[in-house]
């Protein structure tokens with residue numbers, strides 16, 4: 001569910017130093033295009049643009065797309081998430097390589113994204129804790145799919161407030177979308193999670 005913008009999480013800013021370290025929008029897009037979130041390092045390649053999905057759920061304009069690629073080079077996966085309460089899907093989202101069987105944590109709201117990294121909190125229901133949640137294949141086992149990931153960033157992560165996260169800025173995404181299968185357009189089903 002899409003929440004009202006910026007309801008949680010962001011540290012207060014000191015007006016007098018706000019502009020001191022702020023990078024331009026273009027510099028930030030360039031940075032995040034080159035810098036993969038830690039848990040996806042070595043298992044994605046970027047170069048996908050924003051995948052045509054528009055802004056993040058808080059209105060984030062910095063949208064970086066990646067395609068998951070197994071260490072064995074295969075790009076097809078069996079993807080699981082958790083069904084919970086009516087039709088909604090919650091994480092953790094895992095992807096198992098259809099070729100070699102390696103498994104990857106694509107998104108776990110307890111450890112990935114702005115809230116757990118910067119605030120030690122989780123903004124997402126967690127399928128391994130919710131009693132009525134059950135694990136399900138998002139892609140059919142007999143029909144493994146490509147998996148694209150879009151991480152979204154606010155434009156203040158280069159402000160001085162975030163100096164302590166200078167080596168983890170790419171981990172501070174505030175929204176994430178996970179697209180299972182090739183068709184990418186706003187009508188295609190995808191998983192999305194608010195991370196701040």
Ligand SMILES: [Zn+2]
Pocket residue numbers: 070071072073074097098099100101102
């Ligand atoms: Zn593999």
